[in-house]
Amino acid sequence: MSEPTLAQQIAAFAEGTSYDDLPADVVESVGMRVLDTLGIAVAAADLDTSRAARSWARDQAGGGPASAVGVDAPLPANLAAFVNGVLAHSLDYDDTHLPSVLHPSATVIPAALAAAQAHGADGRELVRGIAIGLEVCVRLGMAGYDAEKKNSTFFENGQHATSICGAMGGAVAAAVIGGASAASITDTMGVAASMASGIIEANRTGGTVKRIHCGWAAHAAISAASLVEYGITGPPTVLEGRFGFFQSWLHGTYDPAQVSDGLGTTWSVPGIFVKPYPANHFTHAAVDAASALRVAGIAPDDVRRLTLGVPAPNLRTIGEPIDVKRAPETGYMAQFSGPYAVAVGLLGGSGLGAGLEDYTDELAHDPARRAIMAKVDVVADDECTDIFPHQFPAVLTAELEDGRTVVEKVLTTRGGPQRPLSFDEIASKFATNAGRNLDPAAVATLSAVCRDLAAASSMDDLLTPLTLIDPAPSKGLTHA
Structure with a gap:
């Protein structure tokens, strides 16, 4: 029997990891990251780019099972994921993994929330899907980290690793939440890899397109998982193959051990840095x-x-x-x-x-x-x-x-493993961000849900209040 491919190893890990297998610090970390991501999305709702994303999604939509911040009508899951992903990444306030310099939650969490609504998943399945999706995203990003140059090879090639790896991690999260088998998860990665994208020239010379990167990655994630449900398949060698993910993006320079070593036993999720300040x-x-x-x-x-x-x-x-x-x-x-x-x-x-x-x-x-x-x-x-x-x-x-x-x-960065933020500090950040558009009662309710996210019976209590906000112009946020 041939050795499993990297995608098949990831798929076996994803299918075989139950909620009860998750370490306690991973479960706690996921709840904090969902709260943080939603707060950032609510704060970003006032931006002109956020309005554009919502308007575009409304114009495409024909109804659906999922919710988006500031959209008072249900959307198809991929469009809800798009809107929430755009908002989550638009303020340079989303979490960061080091040294890959990925922003994993801004794609994986919007994709997972939309998938959870589409499949009627409960809090345990949501937490499980997010944890697995974040782990996959980070490991793919680390495979492209050059320790000698101390930089991401994705970045050196002008590629936005956050959206590229985020599409893959988000797709795995969506497939897991949808109850996919290992074979279907492998297919989902194979399909998502043809949708993953993002170039970062806007960082140099301007434009707002970077703000949509995580939204488009979340849209791709949901679309890939859904297309597999309809029968589309992908190559099992999608990652390491001659014309696969690592060859296409990294020109074949990658570290496969970063993907497979310790998979399922060593978790990167709790070590992802939370941003206490809304700046680079x-x-x-x-x-x-x-x-x-x-x-x-x-x-x-x-x-x-x-x-x-x-x-x-x-x-x-x-x-x-x-x-x-x-x-x-x-x-x-x-x-x-x-x-x-x-x-x-x-x-x-x-x-x-x-x-x-x-x-x-x-x-x-x-x-x-x-x-x-x-x-x-x-x-x-x-x-x-x-x-x-x-x-x-x-x-x-x-x-x-x-x-x-x-x-x-x-010498250490606040919000990272050496100087972590507590749940109460994350809740304070959330209250400041979400309080721009939500009343105090709703802020308190959402904080309470995320403190014990696994206990949630559905995503409606978490997401419905966010659809009812009516973002006012700017409130001091920059529209650059």
Whole structure:
């Protein structure tokens, strides 16, 4: 008998893993990630791109079993997954796996929720499907991680690993929730691989298309699982084959052990980093370091000069060109500015240390923030570079007017395994995000459901309140 292919190994793991097989920390992590993802989606409902996604879905729809944030009529499952996936990824606030730099939940959770509604699944099956889908997504992303270059080969090729691997993980989640056999799960991956997509040129030269990537991946995930139910099949060698997933995307440079080693016994899910702040993840340690200066009693007027040390690969994203990073024109640009992150921390941000209210077009031009940013240099730091990309560290050196020099090092990323957020902290983030469009009673109910998600008898209690929101214009969110 021939050795099972990688897809067949994944399928056997997916079919053979029951809810009772899931470790407790995986179950808890899934509930937190569902709450976090839904809160981000509700907060993003005000964006023009979110309105476009909802309008497009309504125009395609002919009714269906699934629910989408801000859509007051039921949708086909793939369109509901599309809308929720777009919203979940639109604020740069979704969770991140390191070192693959994937955002797994923004695709897998919308796909799984839509599949759960389509199949009438309960909370246990939802949690099981999400856990398996997240694990598959991360493992495929890690197969494309180049440890020597400390970067994702997907990224180096201009590919958005989040949506590419997310389509695959979301498809497995949808198939699992639909009760698929191992053979059908293998077929589902084979079909989904022909739908997985995403290029990241918009990160360089503009455009809003990146915001739809996770939505389209979730749409592909549901569509692939559904097409298999109708009889479409895929190649069992879809991953490692001569013309398969890894050859097509990574030109054959991948690590198969990242897919198969420890599958079913070693779980990546609890280690996925939750974002406490709605900005590029590279900036988070800068917020924390500047906050530490503020807590120590250092005020902006006490500072003569600030030097933000970051990993060398991060410099081009949050520190260059420095004149632009010191004077972001929009709230969106501020999300990718190291100097702005220092200003947020030194002045004291909202939420868990920084919130959506801290990243607006108006505040990007705030004279107090501009004055702080003008004092900030961003440089490559050897210690931070050695740690990257397993963490996104920062070292902030403040030269004070009284002649003192104060150094704050933040070498681990808040929200990751070394500094995890509790469920209550996630619930606080959710309340801030969802509270933009939901009343306090609904916020409390949804938090309670996600705290014990496996006990939910259906998805209606979780999703129906989100369909009834009426997003108002902007509320300070950037539409860049």
